[in-house]
Amino acid sequence: MKIKIDGLECEANYGEYILEVAKRNGIHIPTLCHTDALPGQGSCRLCIVEVIEGGKNKVVVSCLYPVTNEIEVLTNSDKIRRMRKNIIRLLAARAPESEHIRKLKEEYKVPEEKRFNVDKGEKCILCGLCVRACEAVGVYAISSVNRGITKKISPPFEEPPEDCIGCGACAQVCPTGAIALKEFEGKRVIWDKTFELVKCSVCGNYFTTREQYEFLKQKYGLEAEEFLCDKCRKKSTAQKLVF
Amino acid sequence: MFEEGEHMIESILKRYPKERRFLLAILQDIQRTYNYLPRKALNEVREYLDIPLSSLYSMATFYRALSLKPKGKYVIRVCDGTACHIRGSMNLLEEIKRELSLLPGEITPDGKFSLETVNCLGSCAIAPVMMINERVYGNLKPDMLKEIFSSLGGEENG
Numbered sequence: 500m501k502i503k504i505d506g507l508e509c510e511a512n513y514g515e516y517i518l519e520v521a522k523r524n525g526i527h528i529p530t531l532c533h534t535d536a537l538p539g540q541g542s543c544r545l546c547i548v549e550v551i552e553g554g555k556n557k558v559v560v561s562c563l564y565p566v567t568n569e570i571e572v573l574t575n576s577d578k579i580r581r582m583r584k585n586i587i588r589l590l591a592a593r594a595p596e597s598e599h600i601r602k603l604k605e606e607y608k609v610p611e612e613k614r615f616n617v618d619k620g621e622k623c624i625l626c627g628l629c630v631r632a633c634e635a636v637g638v639y640a641i642s643s644v645n646r647g648i649t650k651k652i653s654p655p656f657e658e659p660p661e662d663c664i665g666c667g668a669c670a671q672v673c674p675t676g677a678i679a680l681k682e683f684e685g686k687r688v689i690w691d692k693t694f695e696l697v698k699c700s701v702c703g704n705y706f707t708t709r710e711q712y713e714f715l716k717q718k719y720g721l722e723a724e725e726f727l728c729d730k731c732r733k734k735s736t737a738q739k740l741v742f
Numbered sequence: 743m744f745e746e747g748e749h750m751i752e753s754i755l756k757r758y759p760k761e762r763r764f765l766l767a768i769l770q771d772i773q774r775t776y777n778y779l780p781r782k783a784l785n786e787v788r789e790y791l792d793i794p795l796s797s798l799y800s801m802a803t804f805y806r807a808l809s810l811k812p813k814g815k816y817v818i819r820v821c822d823g824t825a826c827h828i829r830g831s832m833n834l835l836e837e838i839k840r841e842l843s844l845l846p847g848e849i850t851p852d853g854k855f856s857l858e859t860v861n862c863l864g865s866c867a868i869a870p871v872m873m874i875n876e877r878v879y880g881n882l883k884p885d886m887l888k889e890i891f892s893s894l895g896g897e898e899n900g
């Protein structure tokens with residue numbers, strides 16, 4: 500079906516989210532908690548747009564709003580910019596340390612906060628993507644703990660998590676860089692837990708933690724005793740196919 | 743505490759099928775039995791239901807009715823809802839601090855008293871209000887507290 504986004508005619512499939520259609524057509528809608536790998540989080544509200552349908556306007560969250568009619572979408576109207584500015588203001592009070600949010604703040608000319616308490620030193624916006632990433636890996640090492648103003652993302656008992664395999668999926672998916680992951684001298688530290696990194700037996704680069712390798716071996720029944728990084732594994736599979 | 747009643751956890755678990763939806767009910771039972779959620783007990787629940795420790799911890803920290811820290815034999819709940827606040831709940835807390843050296847969220851070293859604040863006990867007409875275990879005390883003045891505590895055997899904490 501046809502929909503119009505910022506005046507541009509776009510082809511959309513029934514049920515497809517507005518954000519996807521916009522992306523495919525090169526229209527940028529700012530997002531924080533959206534990633535293609537784990538869609539549907541819908542917690543940051545940054546991606547709001549205006550939908551005009553049957554002569555009525557409404558504001559929806561584009562990463563979660565399915566197209567079911569021939570609608571018109573405005574991603575950057577005055578109203579949306581105003582509302583988005585407020586959202587950024589709140590996000591910035593919550594996570595002032597995040598580089599990404601600071602940039603948004605500049606872009607939307609959000610003034611320095613005078614009215615709300617700013618959570619000094621905080622980067623996390625509690626979007627929950629990291630928890631879902633960890634679930635997707637199948638590890639479940641972190642979760643949201645407490646509630647209200649003391650809510651945060653943490654391993655159980657705020658200790659280095661027993662279950663964590665050091666894969667770094669949470670840090671990778673985090674839109675605000677709130678999860679510290681450090682690597683040095685063949686070690687990786689995340690959630691205050693230290694992991695030993697292993698080298699690829701072909702190219703010699705560090706590529707994963709021993710725990711993650713063991714985990715994947717178990718999960719996918721890999722037999723290989725040698726350590727192969729993704730790139731070298733692809734190469735070796737390709738070679739096997741060729742010869 | 744936990745060691746004394748370790749067999750209790752088994753009998754709690756036995757009441758429930760091994761399904762995740764019973765997690766909250768199980769945690770409530772444990773809370774009732776031990777007055778808090780001992781870590782060892784949480785580990786047993788985890789094994790019994792075969793769920794990640796993170797989900798357990800998430801739930802245990804979400805509900806006010808659940809507590810990871812031991813609570814006293816007498817749990818003092820001072821209301822700090824709007825009505826009680828206006829009618830001097832802060833002075834009550836001050837007095838408790840003086841009498842029992844106890845701050846909200848803490849427990850006395852002998853395990854007799856623990857203190858928390860709550861937001862409205864639904865008895866605003868007799869504000870300021872506090873509860874000790876199931877009993878409600880209303881129209882309180884700070885100088886009434888000492889006697890209440892010593893009637894519960896609290897003077898040696900003073």
Ligand code: SF4
Pocket residue numbers: 622623624625626627628629630652669672673674675676677678
């Ligand atoms: S740490 Fe990052 S991914 Fe996790 S909830 Fe916070 S902002 Fe979201």
Ligand code: FES
Pocket residue numbers: 529530531532533540541542543544545546547560561562563
């Ligand atoms: S990107 Fe849509 S709500 Fe966060």
Ligand code: FES
Pocket residue numbers: 821822823824825826827861862863864865866867869870871
């Ligand atoms: S405010 Fe204390 S009982 Fe209502």
